[in-house]
Amino acid sequence: MLQTIEWKNSTLWLLDQTLLPNRIEFIECHSFQRVAQAIKRLEVRGAPAIGAAAAFGLVLGAKELCNDSDFGTNIERVAEELRQTRPTAVNLFWAIERMMSIIHKANCDKDIIDLVKDLEKEAISIASEDCAINHKISQYGAQLFNEPVSVLTHCNAGALATAGFGTALGVIRQAFSEGKITRVFADETRPLLQGARLTAWELMQENIPVTLITDNMAGWVMKKNMVQAVIVGADRITLNGDVANKIGTYSVAVLAKEHKIPFYVAAPVSTFDFTMESGLNIPIEERHADEVAQFAGVLTAPKGVEVFNPAFDVTPNSLISAIITEYGVLEQPYHEAIIALQQKKIKG
Numbered sequence: 001m002l003q004t005i006e007w008k009n010s011t012l013w014l015l016d017q018t019l020l021p022n023r024i025e026f027i028e029c030h031s032f033q034r035v036a037q038a039i040k041r042l043e044v045r046g047a048p049a050i051g052a053a054a055a056f057g058l059v060l061g062a063k064e065l066c067n068d069s070d071f072g073t074n075i076e077r078v079a080e081e082l083r084q085t086r087p088t089a090v091n092l093f094w095a096i097e098r099m100m101s102i103i104h105k106a107n108c109d110k111d112i113i114d115l116v117k118d119l120e121k122e123a124i125s126i127a128s129e130d131c132a133i134n135h136k137i138s139q140y141g142a143q144l145f146n147e148p149v150s151v152l153t154h155c156n157a158g159a160l161a162t163a164g165f166g167t168a169l170g171v172i173r174q175a176f177s178e179g180k181i182t183r184v185f186a187d188e189t190r191p192l193l194q195g196a197r198l199t200a201w202e203l204m205q206e207n208i209p210v211t212l213i214t215d216n217m218a219g220w221v222m223k224k225n226m227v228q229a230v231i232v233g234a235d236r237i238t239l240n241g242d243v244a245n246k247i248g249t250y251s252v253a254v255l256a257k258e259h260k261i262p263f264y265v266a267a268p269v270s271t272f273d274f275t276m277e278s279g280l281n282i283p284i285e286e287r288h289a290d291e292v293a294q295f296a297g298v299l300t301a302p303k304g305v306e307v308f309n310p311a312f313d314v315t316p317n318s319l320i321s322a323i324i325t326e327y328g329v330l331e332q333p334y335h336e337a338i339i340a341l342q343q344k345k346i347k348g
């Protein structure tokens with residue numbers, strides 16, 4: 001399995017996901033500015049992966065500021081620049097807060113070089129914990145499947161979107177290895193084709209049978225009884241169980257409900273926003289019109305046409321059959337289950 005994020009000799013290496021599946025190239029990041037750019041450009045993408053990348057970005061920023069007499073103010077500027085990269089996935093803000101708490105907790109007479117070492121250790125932990133968490137999510141998720149079924153997924157919530165193994169694709173990997181999933185239908189996921197370029201590629205690397213469909217085929221595939229469950233990842237889950245995920249997820253959830261197909265969400269606790277009551281308040285990223293008006297760099301709409309390009313949507317909790325976390329599977333009523341999850345997280 002290719003490593004999407006790697007920290008080697010004080011350098012962050014990112015697999016350039018914009019080039020997949022045609023080219024496998026790594027970006028060498030020596031500065032926090034390059035990490036911020038990679039997150040904005042979607043060279044690294046997926047909620048947990050951007051959280052881990054930002055954590056290493058903060059390490060790079062702190063290293064640059066080692067001899068700065070105003071370390072405290074300037075590291076806050078670095079954190080803010082990283083926060084400004086993408087607004088929806090809460091893992092980004094969670095990882096930056098976790099890193100900044102190391103700085104806030106440090107004694108004011110602590111040597112900055114030692115502080116940077118602590119930050120580096122924390123970023124490494126964020127990445128390695130994410131991988132371990134995904135294996136736990138996958139174990140719990142696989143238990144939801146009893147007999148061999150075909151599933152549908154949207155976007156990419158795989159090893160590429162995390163520090164390893166994946167959330168929704170982690171569950172699929174695990175259930176496939178137990179003989180419970182026989183085929184995956186991957187929505188291509190317009191406009192940036194994470195499903196076609198990344199999910200189909202990731203599954204094919206491991207010989208997991210995958211059928212690529214365009215997004216507007218999902219309803220017909222369900223009607224023809226070709227899938228028995230849907231499983232997706234998440235970018236932010238609010239206290240009431242509403243889920244922000246890649247644009248198009250909401251439509252798939254509505255279709256699943258109509259066809260009485262269970263709709264599962266797999267996500268780590270770092271994707272829960274315990275400060276936000278409902279999905280109505282989630283900031284939804286809007287991206288450049290060219291992503292919709294062009295296809296592979298070629299204009300496919302009238303020049304200058306008005307475009308609406310939200311990168312995410314919110315699926316209301318009423319459409320979600322279960323949310324799979326590293327602490328187990330949550331079911332309705334989600335508010336109580338999510339408050340209990342928060343308590344478990346606090347106790348560790």
Ligand code: MRU
Nearest residue numbers: 045046047155157161233234246
């Ligand atoms: O815009 P992207 O490619 O970063 O969007 C990614 C998704 O929506 C994923 O489904 C989500 O981040 C979960 S990744 C485990």
